[in-house]
Amino acid sequence: LTRVLKPPEAAAIMGAPYIKRKPKSWHPPHQVKVWTTRYKGSAFSVTQLPRCEHLETLITYNPSGESLKQARIRSGSVAACTGSFHNPRTMVLADFLQRKGCIVSPARTGRPFVTAQENGCVDISCDYRAVKRKAGVSALALGQRLAPLERNGFTVGFMNRVTDRMALGLNRNFIFIVRGQSSIWRLADFVQHGLPVRNAINCDGGHVVRGKGPVHIVFRWKKLRPSH
Secondary structure, X not given: OOOOOOHHHHHHHHOXXXXXXXOOOOOXXXXXXXXXXXXXXXEEEEEEEEOOOOEEEEEEEEEEEEOHHHHHHHHOOOEEEEOOOEOOOOOOEOOOEEEOOEEEEOOOOOOOEEEEOOOOOEEEEOOHHHOOOOOOOEEEEOOOEEEOEOOOOXXXXXXXXXXEEEEEEEOXXXXXXXXXXEOHHHHHHHHHHHOOOOEEEEEEOHHHXXXXXXXXXXXXXXXXXXXX
């Protein structure tokens, strides 16, 4: 009778230490998924992206303004969401914008912001001291925190207003871009209970979703370096 020894048994007989193999870590699929759903009477379009090192996050800046579609085409991205709060006539920024460590517009409100690292990683934070003038870090102040929901200085009237809105949500493995016509309350409720996210932020109001803006957040696949 012959029995194949298990790795620990073979290691014990041969006198060698047994090295346990590390289990393969799961990696989000490199797919862009888009779907539309209804939530408490409102329709939302959701774009799902992998949150991994193969997807690059960029904060674009065009002082003369451009539409969301124009920003996507110019940057060669697979998905994008609206960005800054600004004067819709002059395109002058109203809050914080930093590009690769250089401050383009100073912080004025202390609201939450999105960060984009040189390696493409994206995050949502409120810690300005951790990112200001940090080499290679881009950041953009946006609207209310949606998950968890915070007022962040906005009026009840603004939050009650039903208009075109966009939101950015994150979890460990995925990025979600949400678009729909709703109030902030409904948008926050959908993000918290209709998606698997715990960190989300309101991007902007309808004047940028359907119009033009100087800043957008775009996502594109990283270019593979040729092997030698």
